[in-house]
Amino acid sequence: MEATNTQKRDTLRQKKKPVSKDKVLAFLFLLPSLILIAVFVYGFIGWTGYVSVSNWNQLIPDMSFVGLDNFSSIFQTFRFQSDLRNMLFFTVFFIAGVVILGQFLAVLIDQKLKGESIFRNIFLFPMALSFVVTGVVWRWVLNPDTGMNIILDGLFGWTPGWYTDTTIVPTLQIGQIDFGIPLALIAVMIAAIWQMTGFSLAMYLAGLRGIPEELREAARMDGATERQIYFKVILPQLQPITFGVIVMMLHISLKIFDLIYTMTGPGANFVTDMPAVNMFETTFRGNYYAEGAAIAIVLLVLVAIFIVPYLIKSRKGEA
Amino acid sequence: MTKSLSKGIFYALLVLFSLFFLIPFYVMVVTSLKPFDEVSIATMWQLPSAINLSSYAQAFAKLVPNFLNSLYIVIPATLISALLGSLNGYVLSKWKFKGSEWVFTALLFGMFIPYQSVLIPLIKTIQVLGLYNTIPGLVLTNVVYGIPLTTLMFRNFYASIPDSMIESAQIDGAGFIRIFRFIIIPLSITGFVVVSIWQFTNIWNEFLFAITITGSEQQPIMVALQNLAGSQIVEWNVQMAGAILAALPTMIVYIFAGRYFIQGLLAGSVKG
Numbered sequence: 001m002e003a004t005n006t007q008k009r010d011t012l013r014q015k016k017k018p019v020s021k022d023k024v025l026a027f028l029f030l031l032p033s034l035i036l037i038a039v040f041v042y043g044f045i046g047w048t049g050y051v052s053v054s055n056w057n058q059l060i061p062d063m064s065f066v067g068l069d070n071f072s073s074i075f076q077t078f079r080f081q082s083d084l085r086n087m088l089f090f091t092v093f094f095i096a097g098v099v100i101l102g103q104f105l106a107v108l109i110d111q112k113l114k115g116e117s118i119f120r121n122i123f124l125f126p127m128a129l130s131f132v133v134t135g136v137v138w139r140w141v142l143n144p145d146t147g148m149n150i151i152l153d154g155l156f157g158w159t160p161g162w163y164t165d166t167t168i169v170p171t172l173q174i175g176q177i178d179f180g181i182p183l184a185l186i187a188v189m190i191a192a193i194w195q196m197t198g199f200s201l202a203m204y205l206a207g208l209r210g211i212p213e214e215l216r217e218a219a220r221m222d223g224a225t226e227r228q229i230y231f232k233v234i235l236p237q238l239q240p241i242t243f244g245v246i247v248m249m250l251h252i253s254l255k256i257f258d259l260i261y262t263m264t265g266p267g268a269n270f271v272t273d274m275p276a277v278n279m280f281e282t283t284f285r286g287n288y289y290a291e292g293a294a295i296a297i298v299l300l301v302l303v304a305i306f307i308v309p310y311l312i313k314s315r316k317g318e319a
Numbered sequence: 320m321t322k323s324l325s326k327g328i329f330y331a332l333l334v335l336f337s338l339f340f341l342i343p344f345y346v347m348v349v350t351s352l353k354p355f356d357e358v359s360i361a362t363m364w365q366l367p368s369a370i371n372l373s374s375y376a377q378a379f380a381k382l383v384p385n386f387l388n389s390l391y392i393v394i395p396a397t398l399i400s401a402l403l404g405s406l407n408g409y410v411l412s413k414w415k416f417k418g419s420e421w422v423f424t425a426l427l428f429g430m431f432i433p434y435q436s437v438l439i440p441l442i443k444t445i446q447v448l449g450l451y452n453t454i455p456g457l458v459l460t461n462v463v464y465g466i467p468l469t470t471l472m473f474r475n476f477y478a479s480i481p482d483s484m485i486e487s488a489q490i491d492g493a494g495f496i497r498i499f500r501f502i503i504i505p506l507s508i509t510g511f512v513v514v515s516i517w518q519f520t521n522i523w524n525e526f527l528f529a530i531t532i533t534g535s536e537q538q539p540i541m542v543a544l545q546n547l548a549g550s551q552i553v554e555w556n557v558q559m560a561g562a563i564l565a566a567l568p569t570m571i572v573y574i575f576a577g578r579y580f581i582q583g584l585l586a587g588s589v590k591g
Binding site: 021022023025026027029030032033034036037040041042043044045047048051101105108109111113119121122123124125126127128129130131132133134136137138139140141143145146147150151194199202203206244248251254255257258261262275276279280283284289292293295296297299300303304307308311312315 | 326329330332333336337339340341342343344346347350360361363364403406407410411414416420421422423424425426427428429431432433434435436437438439440441444463464466467470489494495496520523524525526527531541544545548549555558559561562565566569570572573577580581584585588
């Protein structure tokens with residue numbers, strides 16, 4: 001394709017030089033961004049990797065090589081083990097919540113009811129907010145002494161401790177920590193799902209609107225009920241979207257920092273701590289730069305395991 | 320009969336979920352309008368007895384300088400990263416070269432990394448450049464780490480401009496720059512609106528870079544809000560007024576340009 005185009009242009013214009021000059025020019029315009037990304041992303045990641053195997057665990061840099069000592073010491077801490085547990089459960093429930101609720105609301109809105117745009121706007125509105133604002137507001141709404149608990153107390157006589165609860169269910173002793181779902185994370189999940197459901201809703205709605213009406217018509221002709229059409233015809237069409245939503249939510253969830261930092265902090269017994277928060281506090285509050293760098297590298301590897309195959313796949317799918 | 324019944328159920332569900340989604344907004348607005356002596360734990364859900372703006376006065380006094388800092392950061396950073404993104408998107412969609420797809424993929428990876436993995440070198444570099452604790456430092460940072468996303472959005476956008484248009488312009492003797500100036504730019508007004516709105520929202524709401532690169536004087540609004548909310552002595556009504564002030568610009572953008580906001584959301588989600 002490319003070759004034939006070039007040939008066509010060449011035969012039309014009878015000269016080769018201007019085209020290739022433009023190609024060089026195009027590359028030159030791209031170059032500043034490439035250099036910036038090469039330095040600020042790849043160079044800095046390499047630099048962080050270098051810090052993570054150094055002895056820089058005080059304010060003054062000490063770059064002497066210590067191998068993987070920092071990695072083995074962070075993996076032995078109660079805090080980092082808690083982080084990994086929290087990240088696992090938070091990610092699973094957060095993604096499930098966003099995918100299920102977003103798809104459910106999209107299907108409801110897609111019923112061509114009057115006033116659908118009002119509902120859509122309400123559900124998407126939190127997307128415009130910062131995680132910082134979300135954290136500040138939900139901390140007040142889920143404050144155990146007030147907010148939701150006034151309503152729950154009135155209705156059921158039930159006052160959960162929300163993000164102050166240190167219970168872990170079930171309690172399985174693994175390493176230094178109790179493995180299980182920290183109940184305090186539920187409060188954070190609610191806030192995060194509230195904020196990000198709009199994203200999956202918008203993706204699913206775009207997907208639903210992209211399904212040709214003929215497909216439904218054909219199913220109706222075959223005698224399928226509306227419910228069957230949804231479950232057997234429409235929803236399977238949305239699978240690629242689900243995949244995309246999961247990948248986008250996954251990297252948000254693994255990286256989550258702002259919401260935790262503003263809403264709960266690490267929490268008592270680190271029940272709401274996350275690797276990103278741990279890295280920040282270890283590095284800039286505790287001055288353990290090398291250990292902080294090690295946490296960052298672990299976090300990066302976790303994200304890359306999921307993102308790199310996805311990026312390569314979407315590149316190939318396009319070609 | 321069953322049709323109207325199921326419609327009724329759909330409405331009921333939508334209203335129920337809407338109420339859940341509106342809770343934080345209700346609490347934020349109601350609390351912010353109360354005077355301090357009415358902000359009690361027991362009466363959280365009640366409307367204020369009279370509208371009282373004293374909490375806004377306090378929040379404004381504390382946050383307006385940071386609000387301005389955020390504006391000084393977000394405006395240049397949005398413009399520069401949109402411009403770079405449009406150039407990159409143009410090159411990567413209309414001037415593909417050998418390996419350009421891989422260059423693009425490598426670029427894209429930059430928007431997925433946890434920024435913790437570049438934070439230590441970033442601070443050292445910003446310090447060496449003399450930009451630590453400055454607004455230009457945050458502008459630079461937001462521009463650089465915004466490049467992958469803006470490039471992606473413009474590239475997806477330019478994919479819909481037919482290659483034949485570029486080819487016929489070349490036959491007419493137009494080169495790289497003329498085509499960009501006279502064909503691409505006029506066709507990408509919507510693209511610029513979408514990308515600018517999306518980047519404005521992202522940078523306004525950004526927190527991690529802001530808290531690591533700036534100290535008290537130069538802090539953007541989100542860091543100041545966190546500090547306001549984190550200190551035990553500040554009352555809830557002032558916190559909520561502060562949260563509203565911090566959220567105001569992006570809320571206004573969403574209300575008046577929601578369509579473009581959603582386009583941005585979809586354009587920035589790689590590809591399903």
